Amino acid sequence: MSAAQPRRSRERVLTMTGIGKRFGAVKALTDVDFWVNEGEVVALVGDNGAGKSTLVKVLAGVHPPDAGTIEFDGGVVEIGSPADAQELGIATVFQDLALCDNLDVVANLWLGREMLEGRLLDEVEMEQRTWTLLRELSARIPSVRTPVASLSGGQRQTVAIARSLIGDPRVVILDEPTAALGVAQTAEVLNLIETLRERGHGVILISHNMADVLAVADRVVVLRLGRNNGVYNVVDVTSETLIAAITGAMDHSHVQRPMTPPAGTPPSAPSSSPAATTTPTPPNVIDLPKAGSRRRGTRGDA
Numbered sequence: 001m002s003a004a005q006p007r008r009s010r011e012r013v014l015t016m017t018g019i020g021k022r023f024g025a026v027k028a029l030t031d032v033d034f035w036v037n038e039g040e041v042v043a044l045v046g047d048n049g050a051g052k053s054t055l056v057k058v059l060a061g062v063h064p065p066d067a068g069t070i071e072f073d074g075g076v077v078e079i080g081s082p083a084d085a086q087e088l089g090i091a092t093v094f095q096d097l098a099l100c101d102n103l104d105v106v107a108n109l110w111l112g113r114e115m116l117e118g119r120l121l122d123e124v125e126m127e128q129r130t131w132t133l134l135r136e137l138s139a140r141i142p143s144v145r146t147p148v149a150s151l152s153g154g155q156r157q158t159v160a161i162a163r164s165l166i167g168d169p170r171v172v173i174l175d176e177p178t179a180a181l182g183v184a185q186t187a188e189v190l191n192l193i194e195t196l197r198e199r200g201h202g203v204i205l206i207s208h209n210m211a212d213v214l215a216v217a218d219r220v221v222v223l224r225l226g227r228n229n230g231v232y233n234v235v236d237v238t239s240e241t242l243i244a245a246i247t248g249a250m251d252h253s254h255v256q257r258p259m260t261p262p263a264g265t266p267p268s269a270p271s272s273s274p275a276a277t278t279t280p281t282p283p284n285v286i287d288l289p290k291a292g293s294r295r296r297g298t299r300g301d302a
């Protein structure tokens with residue numbers, strides 16, 4: 001694993017090629033291609049059972065894939081465990097957030113990675129770093145010494161995201177971060193996602209909410225029945241088109257079209273894949289802009 005490479009802006013961080021995963025007789029993923037660049041928000045959408053969670057669990061080291069390759073910072077890696085994912089710099093905020101309600105914000109952020117001073121917890125340092133991180137995220141948390149049980153849904157999501165940033169990961173995966181939130185809290189979390197992009201993290205956003213996806217993502221990857229069913233640049237796509245791709249009204253999975261190589265595509269990627277020998281059908285890629293060229297400002301500054 002090569003987690004310690006120097007950071008360059010807008011480079012490809014992660015490339016998955018020809019990923020396959022079976023659970024017994026169920027083909028959860030078949031020949032799936034996926035990538036994310038630094039400073040890019042990629043939405044991963046699809047109907048229930050499309051394979052979204054399975055794909056991110058492959059990245060999180062929960063499910064090793066049966067087929068395909070994963071490249072991270074240009075080198076082929078195997079993510080055999082959650083510890084491997086963490087070491088590479090892939091952080092996942094699962095939908096249940098996995099916070100400890102009875103502990104305060106500081107304790108939740110540093111749980112399992114507590115800072116010590118001698119044999120004692122360095123509470124001062126942990127609290128200071130918590131404030132620094134929350135300030136960088138422009139997060140609105142009233143006190144870092146409140147138990148997280150007393151926080152709103154949006155604040156809890158913020159704490160979970162802040163916690164995922166402790167190791168300064170290259171890729172942050174968010175599974176349905178706004179699913180349980182009201183309008184104002186959703187806007188706060190979407191702003192937070194934009195902050196993650198500005199900090200240079202590659203962000204993978206699983207969402208059912210097309211408005212959220214269109215507001216915050218740069219690119220949308222559609223999965224359907226465990227296969228790629230379209231890759232769209234958000235500035236060129238409508239929610240109708242996305243819904244058609246999600247439901248199968250628009251079937252891209254068998255369409256043969258030349259794939260526009262996105263910015264930063266490593267030329268060696270397809271040939272290093274075992275799937276390349278079977279000439280996989282590329283997903284449609286519609287007019288990808290150069291990374292970082294878009295600022296849409298659909299929501300006001302918060």
Ligand SMILES: Nc1ncnc2c1ncn2[C@@H]1O[C@H](COP(=O)(O)OP(=O)(O)O)[C@@H](O)[C@H]1O
Pocket residue numbers: 023026027028046047048049050051052053054055
């Ligand atoms: N641990 C598992 N064991 C057996 N089947 C699974 C498991 N996880 C997912 N699946 C199956 O894989 C397919 C994709 O599921 P999933 O990745 O959860 O889809 P999504 O997150 O898009 O709703 C579904 O058919 C689901 O039933």
Ligand SMILES: [Mg+2]
Pocket residue numbers: 052053054
């Ligand atoms: Mg799921």
